[in-house]
Amino acid sequence: MKKLLAAIASFILIQHVSAQSVSIDKVPKPVQSAFYSQFPPATLKKWEIRKEGYIAVFKVDGRKHYAYYTADGKWVATETRVKRTRHLPEQVRAAWLNSGYAHWYVHNIRKLETAEGHSYVMHLNNGNTYDANKVDAYNQDHTLVLAHQPVLN
The missing domain is CATH 3.10.450 (Nuclear Transport Factor 2; Chain: A,)
Structure with a gap:
């Protein structure tokens, strides 16, 4: 999945x-x-x-x-922008905070709904990591996909 x-x-x-x-x-x-x-x-x-x-x-x-x-x-699918991490469902926010990417810069977040369910796609960057020549040589981008199934009461 x-x-x-x-x-x-x-x-x-x-x-x-x-x-x-x-x-x-x-x-x-x-x-x-x-x-x-x-x-x-x-x-x-x-x-x-x-x-x-x-x-x-x-x-x-x-x-x-x-x-x-x-x-x-x-x-x-349908894609919708999520403005801030605080707008994520609590389960998704907790998964992100425990993912090892919590301190990375969040470029954008998209909610992605498909027939199989929905997930949140986060585009992340580890920030400015300059080398001795002030070149952002160690910069890394990452896409984190967090599946979400709402809790049924």
């Missing part, structure tokens, strides 16, 4: 970085139908296209989301 979530997270993040905006008339009807049935209260901002599928950029309750679909309209 962890490998699957990490693969999906990488796929989605790469997808969004290299996506191009496209007009709605270029988006297949099955993709549009899937989006509007899944997110009826959404305010669509734009569509983006990649060779692997489509990305709907939209807002719900003032929060920006990205929904990923295959060309035949199958939903892959």
Whole structure:
């Protein structure tokens, strides 16, 4: 499951970085139908296209989301930005604090929802680690994927 979530997270993040905006008339009807049935209260901002599928950029309750679909309209995932580590669910925050990366700089956090569940993807950096020439030669980036299953009462 962890490998699957990490693969999906990488796929989605790469997808969004290299996506191009496209007009709605270029988006297949099955993709549009899937989006509007899944997110009826959404305010669509734009569509983006990649060779692997489509990305709907939209807002719900003032929060920006990205929904990923295959060309035949199958939903892959939805990505939402998490502003701060304090906004993480307590279980996820505790896992991060115990991961060995708690002192690393957090570039960004994304909540990733898929059919298999949801997880939080944290992009981290170990900070400025300059060598003798003041070059950030020892800088390391890391992507931490923390699966989350809500506690059922």
